[in-house]
Amino acid sequence: MKLFISADIEGVTGVTSWSETTLGKSDATPFIKQMEKEVSAVIESAYEKGFTEVVIKDAHDTGRNLDINLFPEHVNVIRGWSGHPLSMIEGIDNSFDAIAFIGYHSAASKGTSPLSHTLHVSKLNSIIINGELASEFLIFYYAGLYLGIPTVFVSGDKGLCEEVNRVNDNIITVSTKEGMGKATINENPKKVLNNVKDAFGGLVFSKDRFMGKLPEFFDVEISFKNPSLAYWAGFYPGAEQINDTTIKYNTKNYMDVLTLFSFLVKE
Known part of the structure; x- marks a missing residue:
């Protein structure tokens, strides 16, 4: 079996x-060392569960955070963008059986993490999809469903884990910390690693069990912090500026949504 891991850092303990x-x-x-350890804990348990091929996307900032020398020979790492x-x-295809998100975090405008953001730290107030505040998890969980690949595991802050449980309560979650204003209440790093190993180790994989349902239509709103960006984004084909800071975009094709984000809100 093949596992795809997307690794971020803001949700690391x-x-x-x-x-x-x-x-x-x-x-x-x-x-960054703790990020590597949390990823390694998933890899260790995944191998024991029968995942003999693993690809990691280093998905934070430069995409060049992880030391590739730390991982076993059955693991490939995608660096950069x-x-x-x-x-x-990126790098995933329908040959993969499952996705795990490590070190993920709460969505922009959420008070459950001092590092809450979605796709761009300084450019956006929020992204809303079908009336729901969208985190990076939700955006790429949907991308997995678009490709026919279920998410089986997510680790990150408590607020993010609560969102995951609302979206699909079959997904295994491990909370690493809780946000409190500009502060965090953190689980012990060793405890987190044990929790990750135990949680993934308890996985009973069934694609049908973990596979959610992708919406048939996508009503997207992007709210920018700078009104001039909303004016500019309103010229994207199919987009419409609806107030000083917000554009909307509608489509039935989720790849259109991902392409919209790629052009308008990438770092």
């Missing part, structure tokens, strides 16, 4: 400040 997420800053070093609309799960 301990991470509280933006300086702790930036490659090259001394603050970030221990947290090709520009493909699949973005945080």
Whole structure:
């Protein structure tokens, strides 16, 4: 079986400040190591569950955070960004059996993480899909469903895990911390690693069990912090500016949604 892992850092235990997420800053070093450990914990348990091929997308910032020397020979790592609309799960195809999201975080405008954002840290107020505030998890969970691949595991902050459970309560979640204003209440790093191993180790995989239903229509609203960006984005084919900071876009094809994000809200 083949497992695709998308790894972010803002949902890794301990991470509280933006300086702790930036490659090259001394603050970030221990947290990148913890990111690597949380990914490795999934890989270890996944292999025991019969996943003999694993691909990791380093999906944070530069996409060049993970030390590829740390992983077993059956693991490939995608570094950097090709520009493909699949973005945080770029490299995936329908040969994969399952997706795991590691170190994910609450959506932009949510108060459940001091690092809450969606796709772009400074550009957006929010992304709403079919009336629901969209996190990066939701965006790429839908992308997996579009390709016929279910999500089986998510780790990240408590607010994100609660969202995952609302979206599909069959998905296994591990909470790493809880946001409190600009602060975080963190699980012990060793405890998180044990929880990840135990949770994934308890996986009883069935594609039908984990597969959710992709909506048939997508009503998307993107709210920008700068009104001039909303004016500019309103010229995207099919988009319409509906107020000073917001555009809307409607489609039946989810790849159109991902392409919209790729052009209008990428870092």
